[in-house]
Amino acid sequence: MSNYHLQFSLIFLIAIIRGVVSIDYNVTDVVSGTPGGIRFEKEIGVDYSIQEMGTINQFIYTLFDQQNNPNDRRPQNFVQLYIDVHADEAAAVTSGNIINMSSIFIQNYDGDVKWGFTSILYHEMTHVFQWLPSNAPNGLIEGMADYTMLKANYFPPGQAKPGDGDSWDQGYDVTARFLEYCESLLDNFVAQLNKKMKYSYNDRYFSDLIGKSVDQLWQEYKDKYKHNV
Structure with a gap:
């Protein structure tokens, strides 16, 4: 070196x-x-x-x-x-x-x-x-970072497509695609979620913003894109 x-x-x-x-x-x-x-x-x-x-x-x-x-x-x-x-x-x-x-x-x-x-x-x-509360799922933190890549058109080829993945907090490209879906339900969802995470994280933030639990949103997301999985 x-x-x-x-x-x-x-x-x-x-x-x-x-x-x-x-x-x-x-x-x-x-x-x-x-x-x-x-x-x-x-x-x-x-x-x-x-x-x-x-x-x-x-x-x-x-x-x-x-x-x-x-x-x-x-x-x-x-x-x-x-x-x-x-x-x-x-x-x-x-x-x-x-x-x-x-x-x-x-x-x-x-x-x-x-x-x-x-x-x-x-x-x-x-x-x-981004805000990084200690109790936030690591998969969500990484997913939000990949979401930035996705929105900037710098999402690497071969990454997850809509509907891919096993869980909403799987992280990276999978979670980025899920956040993209949530954003389609509520404009500026990711910005509002990040704002809520300034001091701590809770799954209820999804319900607070969209009116549905994160598990329900994930299931509906999977159902919507099941033809792509």
């Missing part, structure tokens, strides 16, 4: 109706001399990464904050993206406002790596800005 670290930062000003939020996006290529680091620099780049972080941030604000109320947002003023190697072989992991993108994922990506990188970045940036 190279000991030479490339680090760049830039401040983007995200204009919102009730003012301007200044968020600092920082990108550090920790493994610049490795195959993954080299591919990142040649086919993606720091400038593109920072630009997309700002674009994605604004997309998430719009998707999860339909009322444009800063008090409803998880406060962040800094997001750090590392290009690094992951011991657990994940494409990326996020903790707080720090995102680690795997150079192995970048190195081995088959196809347009910039598109794949951006798709993962939509998912991970959602974790930075």
Whole structure:
């Protein structure tokens, strides 16, 4: 591993109706001399990464904050993206406002790596800005992040189709499709659900918003798309 670290930062000003939020996006290529680091620099780049972080941030604000109320947002003023190697072989992991993108994922990506990188970045940036109550099902948290990818048209090929899956909180693409169904029943459902999750989570939020239990919604969802399963 190279000991030479490339680090760049830039401040983007995200204009919102009730003012301007200044968020600092920082990108550090920790493994610049490795195959993954080299591919990142040649086919993606720091400038593109920072630009997309700002674009994605604004997309998430719009998707999860339909009322444009800063008090409803998880406060962040800094997001750090590392290009690094992951011991657990994940494409990326996020903790707080720090995102680690795997150079192995970048190195081995088959196809347009910039598109794949951006798709993962939509998912991970959602974790930075969504509410994360400790009692929320992990499958719902991951499903909401995949839902962002879905709405941004960065849903990877081969992912779940409407009606797929075994449970509503299975996570990732399956839960994203279920949330898409709930959104079809109530405009801005995901934004309202995220708002309710500011301090804690409860299954009754589905009933509060749509008037049906999450289990009933799941059953009706499966019934609607049973021809696709």
